[in-house]
Amino acid sequence: MLALVIDTSSAAVTAGVVDGALDSAQGGPRVLSEQVIVNARGHGEWLAPLIRQALAEAGAGMADLTAVIAGVGPGPFTGLRVGLVTAAAISDARGIPAYDVCSLDAIAAGIVEPRRLLVATDARRREVYWARYVAGRRVGGPAVAKPADLPGEAEELADAMVGAGARLYADLLGLPLLDEDGHDYPAVRGLGLLAAERVRSGAPTEPLTPLYLRRPDAVEPVASKTVSQ
Amino acid sequence: MSPMASEALVLGIETSCDETGIGIVRGSTLLADAVASSVAEHARYGGVVPEVASRAHLQAMVPTVHRACEQAGVQLCDVDAIAVTAGPGLAGALLVGVAAAKAYALALDKPLYGVNHLSAHVAVDLLENGPLEEACVALLVSGGHSSILRVPRVGGLELTELGATLDDAAGEAFDKVARLLGLGFPGGPLIDRAARDGDPASIAFPRGLSGASDPAFAFSFSGLKTAVARWVEARQRAGEPVPVNDVAASFQEAVVDVLTTKAVRAAREQGIDHLLLGGGVAANSRLRELAAERCARAGIRLRVPRPGLCTDNGAMVAALGAQLVQNGAPPSALDIPADSSMPIADVLM
Ligand SMILES: [Zn+2]
Numbered sequence: 001m002l003a004l005v006i007d008t009s010s011a012a013v014t015a016g017v018v019d020g021a022l023d024s025a026q027g028g029p030r031v032l033s034e035q036v037i038v039n040a041r042g043h044g045e046w047l048a049p050l051i052r053q054a055l056a057e058a059g060a061g062m063a064d065l066t067a068v069i070a071g072v073g074p075g076p077f078t079g080l081r082v083g084l085v086t087a088a089a090i091s092d093a094r095g096i097p098a099y100d101v102c103s104l105d106a107i108a109a110g111i112v113e114p115r116r117l118l119v120a121t122d123a124r125r126r127e128v129y130w131a132r133y134v135a136g137r138r139v140g141g142p143a144v145a146k147p148a149d150l151p152g153e154a155e156e157l158a159d160a161m162v163g164a165g166a167r168l169y170a171d172l173l174g175l176p177l178l179d180e181d182g183h184d185y186p187a188v189r190g191l192g193l194l195a196a197e198r199v200r201s202g203a204p205t206e207p208l209t210p211l212y213l214r215r216p217d218a219v220e221p222v223a224s225k226t227v228s229q
Numbered sequence: 230m231s232p233m234a235s236e237a238l239v240l241g242i243e244t245s246c247d248e249t250g251i252g253i254v255r256g257s258t259l260l261a262d263a264v265a266s267s268v269a270e271h272a273r274y275g276g277v278v279p280e281v282a283s284r285a286h287l288q289a290m291v292p293t294v295h296r297a298c299e300q301a302g303v304q305l306c307d308v309d310a311i312a313v314t315a316g317p318g319l320a321g322a323l324l325v326g327v328a329a330a331k332a333y334a335l336a337l338d339k340p341l342y343g344v345n346h347l348s349a350h351v352a353v354d355l356l357e358n359g360p361l362e363e364a365c366v367a368l369l370v371s372g373g374h375s376s377i378l379r380v381p382r383v384g385g386l387e388l389t390e391l392g393a394t395l396d397d398a399a400g401e402a403f404d405k406v407a408r409l410l411g412l413g414f415p416g417g418p419l420i421d422r423a424a425r426d427g428d429p430a431s432i433a434f435p436r437g438l439s440g441a442s443d444p445a446f447a448f449s450f451s452g453l454k455t456a457v458a459r460w461v462e463a464r465q466r467a468g469e470p471v472p473v474n475d476v477a478a479s480f481q482e483a484v485v486d487v488l489t490t491k492a493v494r495a496a497r498e499q500g501i502d503h504l505l506l507g508g509g510v511a512a513n514s515r516l517r518e519l520a521a522e523r524c525a526r527a528g529i530r531l532r533v534p535r536p537g538l539c540t541d542n543g544a545m546v547a548a549l550g551a552q553l554v555q556n557g558a559p560p561s562a563l564d565i566p567a568d569s570s571m572p573i574a575d576v577l578m
Contacts, residue, residue, distance in 0.1 A: 085325050
């Protein structure tokens with residue numbers, strides 16, 4: 001029950017392979033490989049080679065995969081789309097189901113202490129994508145906001161924060177930062193864990209709808225009478 | 230084995246602007262040409278919005294691949310190679326197609342060819358008009374490009390630019406004038422239709438860069454656009470009705486007059502007797518008509534694909550991919566970028 005795991009919702013380009021056969025009582029899915037490159041503009045170039053490396057490291061081929069798991073954001077649009085169209089195309093070409101995971105959930109996955117957690121990633125334009133969790137369950141968000149607009153809410157509702165956005169705006173957000181390795185970006189383990197049940201049960205494929213949370217920047221033209229200027 | 234079966238089956242992906250195009254060819258035989266367009270979503274903005282186009286490409290990719298496979302009566306696993314537009318075009322839009330192509334190539338274990346959009350506009354002609362045996366001059370005109378190119382005998386598809394627009398692309402001028410006349414977006418087909426009921430000789434709009442000392446094969450359409458705007462405004466100020474059909478016909482005549490004059494002159498100067506039309510504006514009925522007329526007079530053979538293959542589509546990418554496979558070109562690496570300003574001379578990334 002090997003699943004390919006992809007996330008391109010952050011500055012990290014992530015690909016990995018998990019063995020989904022183990023249930024949560026047995027420690028959840030086993031991570032067989034994880035390839036990560038942090039390059040905010042490199043998703044288009046890096047993702048496919050990283051998938052190939054992740055498969056090789058796991059000793060697996062495309063034919064061994066039974067599912068694709070993709071982080072659907074929220075994240076900066078251009079990079080996010082690379083991961084989603086890649087996951088959708090592989091799912092299509094191999095005839096295997098695709099499963100979505102909210103990328104912020106993947107960062108929070110497995111963190112049970114402290115109970116009340118704020119996850120924030122970098123949304124660029126001096127904003128963060130955020131969500132709140134109590135005992136690992138999402139209770140607020142995902143949403144996008146200016147870091148300065150969050151603290152009042154965050155301090156009351158969370159004991160700590162985690163994620164690349166939390167690190168970037170630590171001063172403005174004012175919560176203790178969980179500073180362990182591997183919590184800045186969505187990791188293969190968290191993504192695999194959150195889709196494990198679907199992988200094991202062979203759940204039907206999902207459409208992988210990106211969490212953009214922002215409308216396209218575009219303005220409708222004002223009817224102009226004088227275009228010659 | 231029949232000759233058909235020995236030719237490569239190539240899937241082509243095109244996402245350089247607002248059309249998600251998936252084409253399938255076997256050698257030089259067109260099997261499928263599926264297009265999902267986001268043009269309606271751009272209409273209220275009066276032009277293509279890159280982020281809107283990119284979002285639409287992501288949504289349309291897999292369903293359009295399915296439609297193409299159904300049309301062609303083939304399975305994805307039968308495909309021998311994947312070709313994709315690597316550039317030039319809108320960066321974010323190109324990236325969706327390139328990522329999809331890499332994923333299909335990787336998942337199917339088939340070679341990837343990241344190709345040049347302009348070369349693909351030339352290659353699509355092979356599907357309808359057979360192999361290009363001699364060098365030709367190509368006039369590629371669309372909303373994103375307006376160029377006169379020299380195409381060597383096909384086999385090499387390396388293009389040399391003889392001239393290009395210095396400002397707006399021809400298609401942009403159609404869009405802007407259509408908006409000015411209140412016709413809507415995209416402007417090309419709407420101007421074409423309005424012009425049929427107008428008099429192309431009623432208003433003498435300027436022919437840009439047509440003086441003796443101007444660059445022979447370069448275009449400029451911004452002066453024309455301004456002239457049309459001034460003319461219309463003068464009418465409105467005088468409280469007179471704007472003869473929309475006459476303005477459309479006269480504007481269109483000015484554009485296609487310059488395009489065809491320069492293209493025919495380029496062929497003559499290069500000693501080439503084949504002219505090839507491509508790009509969205511090559512779907513314009515008056516351009517096709519005038520090009521045919523002038524080529525006939527100059528003893529030049531005109532090659533022009535049907536309108537549906539002139540606009541952006543996946544078949545043109547597949548057609549070029551199949552040529553490259555046949556020529557034994559080395560496939561692209563899996564880490565190729567999408568290059569929004571891919572040089573004209575590069576056929577393959
Ligand atoms: Zn084009």
